[in-house]
Amino acid sequence: MTATPATPATIPRGRRISVAPMMDWTDRHCRLFHRQITRHTWLYTEMVTTGALVYGDVERHLRFNDEEHPVALQLGGSDPHDLAVSARLGEKWGYDEINLNCGCPSERVQKGAFGACLMAEPELVRDCVKAMRDAVSIDVTVKHRIGINETESYDFVRDFVGKVADAGCTTFIVHARNAILKGLSPKENREIPPLKYEYAYRLKRDFPDFEILINGGIKTQAEIDEHLRHVDGVMLGREAYHNPYLMATFDQRYYGDDAPVKSREEVLRAMMPYIAAQLAQEGGRGLKLNTITRHMLGLMQGLPGAKNFRQTLSDSKKLAAGDPALLLDAIPRGL
CATH class of the missing domain: 3.20.20.70 (Aldolase class I)
Incomplete structure (x- = not known):
């Protein structure tokens, strides 16, 4: 884009x-x-x-x-x-x-x-x-x-x-x-x-x-x-x-914007189409999933499960699949 x-x-x-x-x-x-x-x-x-x-x-x-x-x-x-x-x-x-x-x-x-x-x-x-x-x-x-x-x-x-x-x-x-x-x-x-x-x-x-x-x-x-x-x-x-x-x-x-505050899960879901589009456009030029997800590791900062969230989004084997759905898999239970 x-x-x-x-x-x-x-x-x-x-x-x-x-x-x-x-x-x-x-x-x-x-x-x-x-x-x-x-x-x-x-x-x-x-x-x-x-x-x-x-x-x-x-x-x-x-x-x-x-x-x-x-x-x-x-x-x-x-x-x-x-x-x-x-x-x-x-x-x-x-x-x-x-x-x-x-x-x-x-x-x-x-x-x-x-x-x-x-x-x-x-x-x-x-x-x-x-x-x-x-x-x-x-x-x-x-x-x-x-x-x-x-x-x-x-x-x-x-x-x-x-x-x-x-x-x-x-x-x-x-x-x-x-x-x-x-x-x-x-x-x-x-x-x-x-x-x-x-x-x-x-x-x-x-x-x-x-x-x-x-x-x-x-x-x-x-x-x-x-x-x-x-x-x-x-x-x-x-x-x-x-x-x-x-x-x-x-x-x-x-x-002074009265639009509803996005939840963390909504933020992750909003990123998924972007990630999919970027990988489709630039995967052949070396763009990898972690090129984008590395910026998202702090999203759960201060919450129970934040460590597992970071680990999931840093797992080289899972990242290698290039599937944006990994973001949803990383969400801490009970969020």
Whole structure:
């Protein structure tokens, strides 16, 4: 199901709640699964580098499912021209937003001169954002950290946002930790630098007309509600992946949608036609059942039988049959 340009009137525009771009996780199958749980939560792609789009297989990197809207394309790059080309491709393929990655701390990303290291070059980020905004009519946003390395001053992130805003960007997604560019792995960078939510709150106070979203270590509905007292939106990361049913009431609670909440079994049943269609279309190109089901292992998180559910959907012999009915076999008894 290749996406076609969306009809703006049909897309909920509020980024009140979103799911973070996560490498190796938030692919089109993961996003389609999340969309069965929540209709309005904003979804983000894995980061796609400009090189992959300028020189690589555009369809492989940009195709997605119509049902994913609203969905944003996150780009990694630091060349204004290449980012403009890539943003234009993203708009052509029907994405609702282009997001620039200024937060990833991995050394591999740094070698490409983008990610969190861009925070040291706000003028370059400004130029990149301007080039993209000139190229597309959809939103261009920036996801960033609050600092890099030992920089602890709030002034650093305030000045970064102010400089980038000169290009017309008004939406900033703030991962409320520093990025340590040397000595910590990406995983450690998500855990060791302390969270400073107050920095995101201060950005909203200092830039009241901007849309400020907060990200980092958020796991519960109570935490979401507290953050929304101070900022415009909350971006969930790994909690949305490991405990996706947390999002089951988001449409009602945060978007005013009175549609019934889907049960976990209804979510699984909704995935079955999609899985069958994907296997029929792409089985010959190496798509396997576990390529999709691996994103669903956390659906029963916290319930009796969750371990057996995960084991069933991870059983190589059962997966080899390629039968979507495996989802129903995995449902814990008494659910």
